Amino acid sequence: MNEVTSLLKELFQVLFLISFAVGAILLLLLLKRRLFIVSNRICASFILVSLIPLWSGYFRDTENLNWLAPVQLELFYPWLFGPLIYLYCIALHSSARITLLRTCKHCCYPLLVLLIHQISSQFGDTQLAQLWQHLYLKLLYAQLFCYLLLSFRQIKVGQQLIESQFSGSQNLYWQWLKLLLNGFALIFIADLAMLCLLLMDVMQQHWVMSLFTLSESIYVFVLAAFAMRHPQLVFDRFDVSQKNRYQNSGLNQAMAEALARHLEDTVEGEKLYLDNELSLSALAQKLRVPEHHISQVLSVQLQQNFYEFINRKRIEHAKSLLSSNDTQYNNILAVAYGVGFNNKSSFNTAFKRFTQLTPSQFRQKNQFPEKKIL
Incomplete structure (x- = not known):
């Protein structure tokens, strides 16, 4: 049994490493494009956050290198998934401008959570600390669920804007967006199910973490493969948020x-x-x-x-x-x-x-x- 467990851990590590490498290539491509529009910046940020659990999952089970696993970030980065995927949908479809203030407004919650966690940890095993531990996961899943609903609503509203600029290729754009959102929704549901199994003592915490990282690695790999197969969908000028688009066109x-x-x-x-x-x-x-x-x-x-x-x-x-x-x-x-x-x-x-x-x-x-x- 130990040999099977050890073999599975090694297999998982290989998958984590491969997905991390592919995701890192996608991240570099997004960052190096000359047309570094807002949507690409947010997409790059989302990919970067998605790579954190892969990095952590690889080094967490690596002997003598487990100190490289960013343990502190594991409390922080999950709160970034929802805001980033929602802001990405807005950047693609909405005429609303993605300002620094708007970005900070959506991303301030992770900083607030980190601050509260640091404060509660100072109280040791008190009732306040225990209350925060109970609330942490509930608040996290509630936040992710709300942002998923907002994101699905946003791409539904943005359908007409996509149709205004693309003819036969609009189906591929919907495939990309549905892959992005549906894949993340599946990870959300699977993670929630594994958490329930953990609370019922059916599954150990180590396996919950490993399976979550495995699902995240598959998600990153599929996203990167799709983006590299259809680079025009992700890297080209797919920014349909043109406010006052004809105001200064110069066309009489x-x-x-x-x-x-x-x-x-x-x-x-x-x-x-x-x-x-x-x-x-x-x-x-x-x-x-x-x-x-x-x-x-x-x-x-x-x-x-x-x-x-x-x-x-x-x-x-x-x-x-x-x-x-x-x-x-x-x-x-x-x-x-x-x-x-x-x-x-x-x-x-x-x-x-x-x-x-x-x-x-x-x-x-x-x-x-x-x-x-x-």
């Missing part, structure tokens, strides 16, 4: 109308909408104009966001394919891929939004239209 009425015509002609003529990874920034580079000018023209001149503009053209192209007798597009999924969508679900949703029909219903009504006699 005549220039805006000319750009609107150029935008329509280029996207339609070159069929740029067929690119499933087309984004506002990619279109701006193609047209050699600033992103905010295109965004302004879409919003003011064309009265639609980027998502609507691109997907409307995709749906028009899809309607022609569904009405044709081309055997290449007998399958609805082939049509979806053929017009620039990444999956059938998003194609069906967009098609019904613009036509009030599903693709199958449209095909049944229009595949063999009667020719009008002129």
